[in-house]
């Protein structure tokens with residue numbers, strides 16, 4: 363675990379977070395700076411810096427990430443109205459925290475703009 367990684371520190375329990383879900387491999391918690399009524403981050407517990415660092419060995423991990431977000435959308439009661447799943451990657455993608463995370467954003471009408 364990189365000592366300086368904020369999300370690894372949340373996984374280790376060194377930084378508090380509003381945790382909604384966890385299992386052996388994944389953690390989901392509310393974003394500290396929510397952009398919508400529901401804004402949850404789903405992360406693998408293992409440190410993977412970005413989606414650009416995924417390999418063929420991560421097919422199951424990448425799939426689980428989306429399924430966990432899908433299940434949380436049900437729990438948050440936004441599945442029917444809809445939501446957005448976003449992965450920012452590296453500098454041009456606007457990634458601020460270099461630990462792979464999937465944003466689950468919903469609970470209001472989101473803009474059609476992607477960038």
Ligand code: DGP
Nearest residue numbers: 368379392393394395450456457458459
């Ligand atoms: P991104 O730009 O995709 O790297 O988004 C990183 C998100 O992480 C951003 O929406 C704010 C959130 N975030 C940063 N630090 C913390 C933290 O310490 N706790 C929580 N819950 N969220 C954080």
